[in-house]
Amino acid sequence: VILGFKADRFHEFTVLDYFTNKSVLSGKVKPKGNVGQWKNWNFWTIDFSKLEKEGKYYIKTLSQGNTYESFPFNIQKDILERHTISDVVYYFKGQRPAGLFAKADRKNG
Numbered sequence: 001v002i003l004g005f006k007a008d009r010f011h012e013f014t015v016l017d018y019f020t021n022k023s024v025l026s027g028k029v030k031p032k033g034n035v036g037q038w039k040n041w042n043f044w045t046i047d048f049s050k051l052e053k054e055g056k057y058y059i060k061t062l063s064q065g066n067t068y069e070s071f072p073f074n075i076q077k078d079i080l081e082r083h084t085i086s087d088v089v090y091y092f093k094g095q096r097p098a099g100l101f102a103k104a105d106r107k108n109g
Helices: 079-095 100-108
Strands: 002-005 010-017 023-028 030-033 041-045 055-063 066-069 073-075
Touching: none
Parallel strands: none
Antiparallel strands: 002 041, 010 023, 010 055, 030 041, 055 066, 055 073
């Protein structure tokens, strides 16, 4: 999603390899308009779902002669699990009763 203003004119985007700056994919930007009562912002979407090769990338686009770049991002198989599973396990482990609470649960269980 691109956040811009009504005067912006985004038409195309390019996905570039973060390390080589070589273009790996390009496409059309799709205007989506504004969202009621969200300041004076307008939104556009881009679809880079065809990019499947693992790596680090960034997106570049133009509006009225100005260049805009995204923050770098990774494409990886199972990326959500790779980067969150230990946090989720830690959270659930932290929710288990311990000490006096565990002792009381064993008595009442």
